[in-house]
Amino acid sequence: METDETGRIAQARRRGRGAASNPATRFDPYLRAAEDDGWTPDDDLPPWRTEVSEERSGRAMARNTSPDIGFDRSLNPYRGCEHGCIYCFARPTHAYLNLSPGLDFETRLVARPHAPAALERELRAPSYRAAPVALGTATDPYQPIERDRRITRRLLEVLQAFRHPVTVATRGTLVERDADILGEMGQAGLARVGITITTLDPDLARRMEPRAPSPARRLRSVAALAQAGIPVRVMVAPIVPGLTDAEIESILTAARDAGAEGASWVMLRLPYEVSALFQDWLADHVPLKRDKVLARLREMHDGQLYAADWGRRMRGQGPHADLIGRRFALACARLGLTERMTPLRRDLFAPPPRPGDQLSLF
Template sequence: MNELSLVAQAAFQPANTADIADAVVAASGLRIEVDRRRGRGAGMNPSGRFEPHERVAFDDGWESLEDMPPFRTEVQVERPRTVITRNESPDIPFDRSINPYRGCEHGCIYCFARPTHSYMGLSAGLDFEAKLFAKPDAPKLLERELAKPGYKPRTIAIGTNTDPYQPIEREWRIMRQILEVLNKANHPVAVVTKSALILRDLDILSSMASRGLAKVAISVTTLDRKLARSMEPRASTPSRRLEAIRALSGAGVPTGVLVAPVIPALNDHEIERILDSAKAAGANEAGYVLLRLPLEVSPLFRDWLLQHYPDRYRHVMSLVRSMRGGKDYDAEFGKRMKGAGPYAWQISRRFEMTTKRLGMVRRGMHLRDDLFVPPDGSGVQLSLL
């Protein structure tokens, strides 16, 4: 039996839930020592689902585990052939996006993008947070793609998979260079982030917004600093995100708040408070996404929940399944973002009533695409190295 499934099954035993889960994880060698993963979200680093072998750490009697180094952020260069990703999903309001990075140092335990690291032969657990990929050619690739004959501009979404303003952006500055290309071409962009680092680029965003070319959504999962620290350890604090909303909206950038993810019996009681606080800070749009637990995310989230909130484990997972057709996750279009059933309807209704009371728009504003000026295509030859 797969060791990850043992962790999940332990939660349904009649004895002490947390003790059983800890015993199962310790026996299988999946859980990493706290000192080695301090400041990270995931507690495990299981092998990717495409790997032929499962590698686990165990004490061979020589106390070698004590000498293993902590997980440190490593960044590799990725050189893709294209940078604009297309999609035809009927429940997503955009058809193209850009991801300057692969993996995310924020370490959000609930991140639905974690399974993508398996395509790199890496783990969706700690590897996703510590072994990152940067795309320094992205601005040049973008300029080349925008210059192609017949290119038709539509809003490019950035931050839909991994956060473009995660900590390594301070050094790599790939997102800023992308914005410079879009600004020069008068191309519309919509940014989603949970980082106050976005304020570094306020000059570009405010300039684009004045022409109807930019908008931003700040993700605020909780206003509880303790919950935020354990659930999304390297993201900006809730107060910093509200400050970012205030600064962006004050500079004329249309700014919204994204309550994502909504986790039943953990942060769903904060919906109204988050919306009230975001509105007071200047947010004029709002949206929400229900917790998504695809593939490896489910056992990682379960393990985190057992570590931090063992008393709520059964209640949280029971409500999640009630909105996912009895499963941890339902990927069906139209249901994956909002769920189904009475509890999902209740969340939707609460959100609808609050946004109506606050006068917040639920459907995003349309950005202009009639000002687009294609780059001339010169100076975009890429390095062969």
């Protein structure tokens, strides 16, 4: 059979993937189960391969009014993410495509090749007012398919031409390829990059973030970007209480030594389908720590594994959450890392002239 009695996909078919199953979405009225018909042995079933489809984008930027997020607009060149981080809070968004937040999220990706042209149209609108746009807020803009698709780079080229401020969030080392654009913009006060490091343990990282670069390789990216004149912050995210919280100080120290200027953190979030997927992962990979991790999360969310309330969904509440926040702040102060980086400039925004446009005399 393709799955066992718990719904897990056979290990040989999902090697190198984060999720162990491919559950139905919360919007699907039907439940489907694979049954052994006796014709195809398990050993003959193919492994899960990455598939990429394309989406025509009417608009490039997404807007939000969330009071606990430091930006009001974002860009995501891809839906789904091959990095396969088991804890990714964006997994439930695949349900809007009638795809599973499990293995589908990691293997059935959607590219948005028309996003750069759509972005240019939006930036040229007479009513548009510049403010920092966050690139890569839901899925990683530098996941493996970006090497060939180059959508992220084309978005950066548009932003550079318009002198538009941008923040980049990634755990992908392909960001070094675009140091020419980000370096020029960073030195002008128009760009900064956040590199996510969840743990320094390479074995734990490989199991938790199976197709993301190793922590040591990400630290080399921090150094390379800093040397290119790009302001870099390390994002210790998510902090998994009872599993990775002991590494806060060591991660910040390694990032500072590599050249990071700032740091931020987010507590583990388990919305919708992510909760069951992460609990299965704990049972498979760190069974002796499973109960401790879940107990810590319940302490932070009034007995639940997650609360989506603004103001506490990113940090939790209670003694343990407060202790993590204080440890993080003290470590940043000791290491000279800022939790609030210099605001990016908005005053340089200027749409470039197009062929045939009337040029100004002054």
